[in-house]
Amino acid sequence: MTKVADEELRVEVTKRSPTAPSSLRRTKNVAPLKWAVRLTAVAVFFVAWQIYASGISPLLLVPPSAILAAAGHMIADGQLGTDTLLSLEAMVTGFGLALLISVPLGLVWARYRVVDWVIQPFVMAIFSTPLIALVPLYVLWFGFGFMAKVAIIGSFSFFPLLLNTYQGAISVDPMYRDVAKAFRATDRQTWRHVVLPSCIPYIAAGINISLGHALTGMIIAEFYTNASGLGGLVLNNADTFQTARMFVPIFVVMALGVLLMSSTRWLKRKIAPWAER
Amino acid sequence: MDGDVSTEAGAAKPSRRGGVPAISCEGVTKRFGSELILDGVSLDLTKGSFTSLVGPSGCGKTTLLRIIAGLEQADSGDLITGDAKSSSPGVRPSLAVVFQQGSLFPWKSVRRNVAFGLELAGVDRGTIAERVDRTLEMVHLTGTAKKFPYQLSGGMQQRVGIARALALDPDILLMDEPFASVDAQTREELHDELLEIWERTRKSVLFVTHSIDEAIVLSDEVVVMGARPGRILRRFDIDLPRPRTEESARILPAFADLHHDIRQLLVSSTVDAFNA
Numbered sequence: 001m002t003k004v005a006d007e008e009l010r011v012e013v014t015k016r017s018p019t020a021p022s023s024l025r026r027t028k029n030v031a032p033l034k035w036a037v038r039l040t041a042v043a044v045f046f047v048a049w050q051i052y053a054s055g056i057s058p059l060l061l062v063p064p065s066a067i068l069a070a071a072g073h074m075i076a077d078g079q080l081g082t083d084t085l086l087s088l089e090a091m092v093t094g095f096g097l098a099l100l101i102s103v104p105l106g107l108v109w110a111r112y113r114v115v116d117w118v119i120q121p122f123v124m125a126i127f128s129t130p131l132i133a134l135v136p137l138y139v140l141w142f143g144f145g146f147m148a149k150v151a152i153i154g155s156f157s158f159f160p161l162l163l164n165t166y167q168g169a170i171s172v173d174p175m176y177r178d179v180a181k182a183f184r185a186t187d188r189q190t191w192r193h194v195v196l197p198s199c200i201p202y203i204a205a206g207i208n209i210s211l212g213h214a215l216t217g218m219i220i221a222e223f224y225t226n227a228s229g230l231g232g233l234v235l236n237n238a239d240t241f242q243t244a245r246m247f248v249p250i251f252v253v254m255a256l257g258v259l260l261m262s263s264t265r266w267l268k269r270k271i272a273p274w275a276e277r
Numbered sequence: 278m279d280g281d282v283s284t285e286a287g288a289a290k291p292s293r294r295g296g297v298p299a300i301s302c303e304g305v306t307k308r309f310g311s312e313l314i315l316d317g318v319s320l321d322l323t324k325g326s327f328t329s330l331v332g333p334s335g336c337g338k339t340t341l342l343r344i345i346a347g348l349e350q351a352d353s354g355d356l357i358t359g360d361a362k363s364s365s366p367g368v369r370p371s372l373a374v375v376f377q378q379g380s381l382f383p384w385k386s387v388r389r390n391v392a393f394g395l396e397l398a399g400v401d402r403g404t405i406a407e408r409v410d411r412t413l414e415m416v417h418l419t420g421t422a423k424k425f426p427y428q429l430s431g432g433m434q435q436r437v438g439i440a441r442a443l444a445l446d447p448d449i450l451l452m453d454e455p456f457a458s459v460d461a462q463t464r465e466e467l468h469d470e471l472l473e474i475w476e477r478t479r480k481s482v483l484f485v486t487h488s489i490d491e492a493i494v495l496s497d498e499v500v501v502m503g504a505r506p507g508r509i510l511r512r513f514d515i516d517l518p519r520p521r522t523e524e525s526a527r528i529l530p531a532f533a534d535l536h537h538d539i540r541q542l543l544v545s546s547t548v549d550a551f552n553a
Contacts (some may be wrong), residue, residue, distance in 0.1 A: 175380050182346050182374040183394040183445075193393070197384035274383035274427045 062244040067251070070244035079233070084252055087229035088216055090146060094153025095214045102158050104205060106165025111191075127159050131217075135224050147219040149229075156217030157210035164209070168202025169195055201275035204268035211260045215253060298357075299324040299481035300345060300451050301398050301433055305354035307340055308509075308521045314340050316506035317354070322449065329492035329499045333538065333547060338485045339453055339505025342371040345483065346374045346451050350438070373442035378435060378459065381426040387413070387437050388441040394445040412444040415474055432463035452484045456491065465523045468494055476520050489539050492518070494526045503541055503546040510546055513539060517541070 046064050053063040074080040135152055142148035142245050172195055180190040222231025230249040237246035269276055298321040307315040315337040322328050329393040343349040345356060352457050358371065373394065381390050388409055389396075395405045413419050416436040426434055440451055456464045472495065475482065488494050492499045499513040513535060517526050526532055 005486075112289070173379075175376065176382060179347055179374075179376060179380050179382070179393075181348055182372075182376075183397055185397050189397050193385075197382070200384070271382070274425060 006096045033110050059241055061242060062247065066244040067247045070242075071248045071251075074245060080248060082250070083229050083233050083249065087222065087231070088256075090149040090221065090229065091100055091153055091214055091218045092147075094150040094217065095210065097150065097155050098154045098157040098161060098210065098214075099207070102161035102206075103165050106162045107169055107196075107199070109162075109166045110169030110195075123159070123162070127163070131155055132145045132220060135220060139224060144226040145190040148225050149218070152221035152224075156220075157214040159202070160209040160213060161206040164200060164206030168199035171202075200272045201268065202273060204264060204275075208261055208264045208268075212257065213266065215257050215260075219253065290406055295323045295511075298322060300343070301355075301357040302345065303355045303357065305341065305344060305351045305356070307337065307344065307349070307351050313506035315344075315351075316508050318502075318507065318509055320509065322481055323498070324395070324448075324481050325479045326497040327482045327484065327495055329486055329496040330502060331486060331489055331492045331499055331543075332502030332507075332510075333504050333543065334487065335507075336502040336504040338502050340507070341455050341502075342451050342483060342485050346372065348374075371448040373445045373447035373450055375435075375438050375442045375450065375455045377454050377457060377530075378431055378438075381434055381437055381441070383518055385425075386422065387418065387424050387426070387429070390426065390445050391422075393441055398445075406513070408446075409440075412440045413452045415443065416440045416470065419547060430463070430468055431459045435459060435467060439471070439474070443478070448481060449491050450480045450482045452482060454485055457486070464491070468523045471495060472521050472523075474518075474524055489543075490527075493535050493539070494521065494523055494533060499535075499539060501542055503543075511542055 050063045050065060053061045053066075058066065060122075071080070109119050132154065137149050138151045141250065142151055148230045176198065177190070180194045218229070219231040219234070223235055224227045226232070227235050230253055233249040234246055237243070238247075282543055300322045302318060302320045304317045305315055306313075306317050310372060318341060320339070320341070329340065332338050340349060344351045382393070391409045391412055392405050395408060400408075402478075409422070410419070414420060414496060416439055418433065418436055418440065421429065421433065421437075426437065429437065456467050459467065468491065469551070475495075482495075484492070484495060489499075493515055496515050499515055501507065501510045501513065503510045515535065517529060
């Protein structure tokens with residue numbers, strides 16, 4: 001323990017000293033080490049799972065090797081691909097609609113006092129309601145198909161986006177507003193040059209949160225509607241006790257989540273590099 | 278002309294330096310709630326001269342600058358722009374503000390930050406490009422045009438802030454403690470640079486600071502303000518020879534005398550306020 005702490009301290013100190021190139025090399029080596037440790041931990045996890053699951057009923061838990069085999073079958077017969085596309089289609093449509101409506105609405109909300117007065121109680125009420133309670137209503141309205149899924153996914157992703165956009169637009173640094181005023185910006189110019197760019201990091205954060213909610217909405221929608229897509233795969237395979245096949249879509253959703261969130265983080269770094277500190 | 282210094286109390290002699298006022302405040306009063314921030318402040322900013330406002334925090338010096346800049350409304354009093362004909366509003370604003378550090382738009386490149394006022398005024402692209410280049414050259418930042426503020430040091434950021442104001446070629450430059458948060462060495466460099474720019478452009482400058490040294494080094498006139506309520510205590514003519522540098526001003530005996538007098542005044546006014 002002490003040895004590690006010592007080592008880190010030494011690296012920290014010498015990093016600042018230009019006369020110690022040998023320790024600089026050591027600082028660079030931390031990243032590969034970190035990844036080595038990480039990957040080892042993941043490997044240990046799966047090995048332990050493999051060993052543990054081999055001793056119990058395959059109904060309850062299957063070893064990773066069985067999941068891998070099931071994945072191979074499901075890819076080969078095209079089912080995984082079809083259902084993933086089906087899920088993504090609903091997800092992209094629902095999330096896209098939410099994005100298109102919530103961001104402008106958040107801006108209008110921040111811009112006009114009257115809108116704020118009107119919208120506050122509604123947002124508070126709906127935001128405090130577990131949205132899953134509305135799912136049967138959507139089914140009543142839109143049936144069991146694509147439209148119902150879009151509505152569910154859309155409403156799951158709507159509020160984080162709306163609230164973040166609003167928050168961004170009302171928390172513009174007052175100094176920037178002063179600059180705009182001192183340079184005689186019109187109201188419209190202030191919005192274009194100051195308020196909108198200030199919102200970008202907030203909207204990016206909203207997108208990140210909303211994507212998580214959209215994935216949840218996607219699975220819920222597929223459970224409660226016609227049991228298609230990845231959620232349908234989970235449900236149908238669980239119902240028929242095909243535990244290995246049930247795990248495959250779960251891992252796909254997991255991978256989707258990680259992929260989507262890291263790509264929005266990357267996108268945010270690209271378009272709003274100033275907000276990275 | 279060799280360091281002939283007058284530290285006479287400035288009884289309200291209009292246009293002391295024989296110039297026309299670029300802007301005049303008369304009886305400006307401002308309250309925040311029940312607190313009297315400015316109590317009937319009258320101030321002439323002489324055209325083409327560098328005036329500093331010095332005073333303890335809470336004396337209303339920044340509030341006065343903000344009122345002149347149009348960022349704050351006075352409760353009573355008048356603002357008279359001296360030379361009305363030189364300022365055709367919109368196209369060529371007669372006023373520009375240099376803010377404290379952190380006022381650059383982080384989402385705009387240096388070039389776009391400097392171009393900000395010109396873009397708002399609807400100046401055509403070609404003129405903007407040419408003006409921005411010229412201004413960046415003036416603050417020795419040619420080559421950083423494509424960088425973003427977060428990639429610059431504090432001192433460089435403040436030079437961009439100065440360039441943003443200068444790009445408008447205003448008659449009056451209002452500077453609100455622009456160097457308060459840069460380190461001492463950078464501040465001295467910025468002083469020299471600002472002195473050089475001022476020699477070249479002869480803008481009417483109102484410079485708010487809490488540093489007596491900074492005020493003396495830069496100014497033709499130092500206006501000392503007292504707090505609670507904010508009011509003008511005295512005005513000092515700074516007749517140190519120009520062109521100046523930080524170094525050339527500081528080594529003069531007159532510098533030390535001025536510093537002493539202003540400091541004495543500030544200390545005694547603070548003690549008075551405390552005893553009152």
